[in-house]
Amino acid sequence: MFSVLLLQLIGRNLFDILLEWPEEMALMTMIWLTFFGAYQCTVENTHLKVSFLEDRLSDKNKPYLELFSKVAMLTLVLLVTFNTYPLISIVGDIGTPVMAVPMWVPYSFIWVSATLMSMEIICQIIDTVKKIATFKTSNEQEVETVGEVR
Template sequence: MGPARRETHLLARVGDWGVRLGLVLLSLAAALVVVQVAARNFFDTGLPWADELARFSCIGLVFLSVPALAGRQSLVAVTLLPDMLPPRAARMLALLGDLATLAFAALLLWSFAEFLPRAGKFLTPAMRVPNWVYYSLALAGSLLLALVALDRTLAAMRGAEPSAPYGDDTGSAPRQP
């Protein structure tokens, strides 16, 4: 296996770990909502930190899971048009989608570069953590999304199957070389 394929498989594994961490964050968010509702209803007290931590968990869940979905090309899977097209045209349409994803990820990273240096030093209201910590999972997910989109674009330009290392759109495990 060449160095490019090893890096692609590493990206796929990191994306899968992002999904696993996202599931942990989803569980944490659900538990925090239950704790907060119980605190309000049974103890007549609010837990602002729980709301803020649940929001952090949901942000992390989304941004850490998206790169794995992008690798499988199943972010938005409306396949009516690609299914009707000849194979070459369908591949070109997939490449266009990957280029759009790469542009979106680049825009997100540029936005973080503009936003975080100014806002990152301020603390969140309830947990009192710096904003750069609060948005770190979104930044990491955006960076991974850009790498996955770039990898898929380069694979398509080489004539390789871009989704192969990432598994298929049913969520099966990545294919081993």
């Protein structure tokens, strides 16, 4: 994106050549970077979050809050996934004004990244459920061990 905009800047200011396509290319690149960046944040679990509630919960209850937040995220991302596809069908054949790239190209970036995010969040939900089950199992074993000692 930087290179394309730099090319436009050099062409306009040094050679007095007006290039029209770099703005559209930069816009599509920005959409691509934004949505695939959101997917990468999902994979790394680095999205911004307000943690005041999580900080007040015990270690026993934190996985439940995590599970709730992951299910809420999945719901939102699935809404984006399923609602973007019809939009792609409607505007797909319309071309961009300068480059005449079909609009399904930039809109597909959103759909693909939302689909990838959905799959990643499902994997994270499965891991969280396993964490809850492991925590319950380890607590039950501790209770049995304490009962045997007495």
